[in-house]
Amino acid sequence: MGSMELIQDTSRPPLEYVKGVPLIKYFAEAMGPLQSFEAWPDDLLISTYPKSGTTWVSEILDMIYHGGDQQKCSRAPIYIRVPFLEFKAPGAPSGMETLKETPAPRLLKTHLPLALLPQTLLDQKVKVIYMARNAKDVAVSYYNFYNMAKVHPHPGTWDNFLEKFMSGNVSYGSWYQHVREWRELGRTHPLLYLFYEDMKENPKKEIRKILEFVGRSLPEEVVDHIVKCTSFKEMKANPMTNYSTLPSSIMDHNVSPFMRKGVAGDWKSTFTVAQNEHFEAHYAQKMAGCDLPFRSEL
Ligand code: PPS
Numbered sequence: 001m002g003s004m005e006l007i008q009d010t011s012r013p014p015l016e017y018v019k020g021v022p023l024i025k026y027f028a029e030a031m032g033p034l035q036s037f038e039a040w041p042d043d044l045l046i047s048t049y050p051k052s053g054t055t056w057v058s059e060i061l062d063m064i065y066h067g068g069d070q071q072k073c074s075r076a077p078i079y080i081r082v083p084f085l086e087f088k089a090p091g092a093p094s095g096m097e098t099l100k101e102t103p104a105p106r107l108l109k110t111h112l113p114l115a116l117l118p119q120t121l122l123d124q125k126v127k128v129i130y131m132a133r134n135a136k137d138v139a140v141s142y143y144n145f146y147n148m149a150k151v152h153p154h155p156g157t158w159d160n161f162l163e164k165f166m167s168g169n170v171s172y173g174s175w176y177q178h179v180r181e182w183r184e185l186g187r188t189h190p191l192l193y194l195f196y197e198d199m200k201e202n203p204k205k206e207i208r209k210i211l212e213f214v215g216r217s218l219p220e221e222v223v224d225h226i227v228k229c230t231s232f233k234e235m236k237a238n239p240m241t242n243y244s245t246l247p248s249s250i251m252d253h254n255v256s257p258f259m260r261k262g263v264a265g266d267w268k269s270t271f272t273v274a275q276n277e278h279f280e281a282h283y284a285q286k287m288a289g290c291d292l293p294f295r296s297e298l
Contacts, residue, residue, distance in 0.1 A: 030088035051141035052133035133196035136267035232262030265297035
């Protein structure tokens with residue numbers, strides 16, 4: 001087999017269904033090994049639907065855990081410092097492999113819906129920080145990510161992709177179900193539910209909520225320092241947070257950078273008026289009876 005064929009072999013495989021949830025093929029393959037994962041009571045789980053601010057809240061937490069010491073937070077890329085449980089891709093260590101090298105107290109990342117979440121995290125009552133972002137910005141961010149991260153199938157046109165997003169036919173399935181079921185989990189499990197837009201509007205206020213939730217306190221000036229170091233501009237320029245250290249076969253930043261825009265309301269540059277009307281009508285149905293205070297702009 002020639003090298004071109006080999007490249008095509010690992011690039012853009014179709015999604016695979018696990019318990020009815022569509023996943024990136026490599027992540028679906030990681031679900032077996034993930035069964036042997038054992039949570040520890042002092043773990044902290046960062047849970048999100050993709051493109052909702054995972055990397056941002058991960059960096060904030062690693063900085064909190066290291067007392068705001070940026071040097072210590074430069075020890076490794078974010079995906080090593082905060083193991084991504086179900087991650088697997090050719091040419092990079094899997095989440096389970098990374099976990100073996102991670103000392104307590106561990107920060108963990110997942111995008112899994114509850115149907116696929118390892119039970120051990122619930123049994124050990126692992127604290128969860130969930131970050132949600134408005135659906136329209138998630139859809140646009142996800143579309144750009146599908147284009148640059150070639151572990152996903154080809155997204156098709158934006159109009160095509162938007163339909164797939166609305167029907168839950170994208171990796172990790174339905175956004176609507178994800179944000180709602182994790183909110184529900186918070187009724188019975190220690191969980192802090194945050195919004196990307198709130199973090200954008202007043203990061204200090206949200207970081208204070210996180211500090212209280214994880215039972216830590218930091219001096220005012222350290223909190224200010226964390227706000228500064230975790231701004232979009234700083235994280236975009238930081239190779240330990242911008243994913244530039246991954247091979248381009250996994251993420252091609254020439255197509256679209258991982259740190260793309262980092263704003264609330266960017267969907268307006270991509271949605272047509274007709275798409276917005278269609279989306280809003282469908283959204284009202286899907287989110288009926290839900291009191292989550294999403295904001296699509298600031
Ligand atoms: S992933 O791949 O699902 O883990 O991606 P995730 O980190 O959840 O989301 C990526 C989007 O978050 C934006 N981002 C930020 N916004 C504001 N401030 C900071 N510090 C920040 N860091 C990452 C990133 O730019 C992606 O959003 P878009 O809209 O595509 O720019």
